[in-house]
Amino acid sequence: MTKRKELNSGKCPVTYALDIFGDKWSLIILRDIIFKGKKYYGEFLSSPEKISTNILASRLLKLEAEGLLSKIQDTHNLSKYIYQLTHKGEDLIPVLLDMIEWSVKYDNQPDINSNIINGAPDNLLTRLHTDREGLIHEILSNMSEHPSQDLKH
Amino acid sequence: MTKRKELNSGKCPVTYALDIFGDKWSLIILRDIIFKGKKYYGEFLSSPEKISTNILASRLLKLEAEGLLSKIQDTHNLSKYIYQLTHKGEDLIPVLLDMIEWSVKYDNQPDINSNIINGAPDNLLTRLHTDREGLIHEILSNMSEHPSQDLKH
DNA sequence: GCGCCTTACTTGTGTTATGCAAGTACTTAT
DNA sequence: ATAAGTACTTGCATAACACAAGTAAGGCGC
Numbered sequence: 001m002t003k004r005k006e007l008n009s010g011k012c013p014v015t016y017a018l019d020i021f022g023d024k025w026s027l028i029i030l031r032d033i034i035f036k037g038k039k040y041y042g043e044f045l046s047s048p049e050k051i052s053t054n055i056l057a058s059r060l061l062k063l064e065a066e067g068l069l070s071k072i073q074d075t076h077n078l079s080k081y082i083y084q085l086t087h088k089g090e091d092l093i094p095v096l097l098d099m100i101e102w103s104v105k106y107d108n109q110p111d112i113n114s115n116i117i118n119g120a121p122d123n124l125l126t127r128l129h130t131d132r133e134g135l136i137h138e139i140l141s142n143m144s145e146h147p148s149q150d151l152k153h
Numbered sequence: 154m155t156k157r158k159e160l161n162s163g164k165c166p167v168t169y170a171l172d173i174f175g176d177k178w179s180l181i182i183l184r185d186i187i188f189k190g191k192k193y194y195g196e197f198l199s200s201p202e203k204i205s206t207n208i209l210a211s212r213l214l215k216l217e218a219e220g221l222l223s224k225i226q227d228t229h230n231l232s233k234y235i236y237q238l239t240h241k242g243e244d245l246i247p248v249l250l251d252m253i254e255w256s257v258k259y260d261n262q263p264d265i266n267s268n269i270i271n272g273a274p275d276n277l278l279t280r281l282h283t284d285r286e287g288l289i290h291e292i293l294s295n296m297s298e299h300p301s302q303d304l305k306h
Numbered sequence: 307g308c309g310c311c312t313t314a315c316t317t318g319t320g321t322t323a324t325g326c327a328a329g330t331a332c333t334t335a336t
Numbered sequence: 337a338t339a340a341g342t343a344c345t346t347g348c349a350t351a352a353c354a355c356a357a358g359t360a361a362g363g364c365g366c
Contacts, residue, residue: 023175031165079342103166231363233362
């Protein structure tokens with residue numbers, strides 16, 4: 001019983017979101033950061049989806065410009081840069097989680113259900129319903145935990 | 154404390170999803186069906202985002218081929234076809250809702266918060282947290298309620 | 307039946323985005 | 337000093353897209 005007004009405001013929220021991350025590569029990059037703990041340009045290049053170097057550079061620039069990522073120099077290797085999520089980027093985790101839940105439900109590849117995303121928290125699927133908040137917090141703490149892996153000292 | 158295995162399964166769930174609806178236009182079409190109650194080719198064309206006719210046709214074909222939409226002839230006008238969501242398509246509503254929530258939080262256009270999506274249920278934002286299931290059911294019932302609008306008798 | 311409008315596309319053409327291979331500049335390791 | 341690592345940039349071929357026009361089938365008035 002909802003009224004449907006035909007007036008158009010400036011921009012619909014869905015369009016706002018799609019203009020920022022509504023392409024395949026942006027979300028692949030975000031997935032790599034969120035679930036695989038990646039942070040370097042070279043790490044993104046090594047993903048099985050094989051993103052081109054120019055596309056990766058342009059997407060990182062755009063995601064940074066839109067405030068989803070921040071780029072800082074790695075103090076332990078000045079030729080490397082660390083890309084990490086801002087709060088605006090972190091708040092996209094629910095979108096990714098819903099997409100994963102949907103895919104697992106409808107992708108009938110046999111091997112996919114046993115191995116959701118390499119590096120994602122255990123029991124991700126069941127916890128989506130029972131402990132969504134805790135799951136998101138674990139993902140966030142996993143991300144901040146990982147930078148220390150690369151400092152070999 | 155999650156183990157990160159480096160083995161790659163055939164296809165990651167995020168990639169599966171993106172290969173199906175990971176472009177701007179597919180999600181615009183789904184938004185129009187879900188929140189605006191649209192169902193005809195001509196209605197999709199009239200959206201403010203101005204999708205081209207050939208792109209619309211190719212996307213409708215793909216979404217149907219992927220099982221997100223079903224296409225049936227309108228029995229009251231045989232030159233028209235009704236595009237409607239399958240269950241697989243309906244299960245994308247949570248993704249759209251999360252995207253809307255994210256956009257409303259970060260899009261600082263002043264007029265956007267007062268008028269979320271024309272035709273969407275009232276109090277959508279607050280109900281995202283307090284009554285997510287009920288909200289989804291209302292969206293679904295809104296969709297099935299609307300076909301009767303066009304049968305004038 | 308015969309125009310004429312509506313509806314849902316298809317086709318052709320120019321422009322934009324992407325994919326791929328190679329090259330550049332700076333930093334680090336030997 | 338030289339080589340290797342890292343993060344890009346550049347040039348070119350290909351694919352996707354936007355735009356305008358055209359086609360085909362159904363509905364409607366007469």
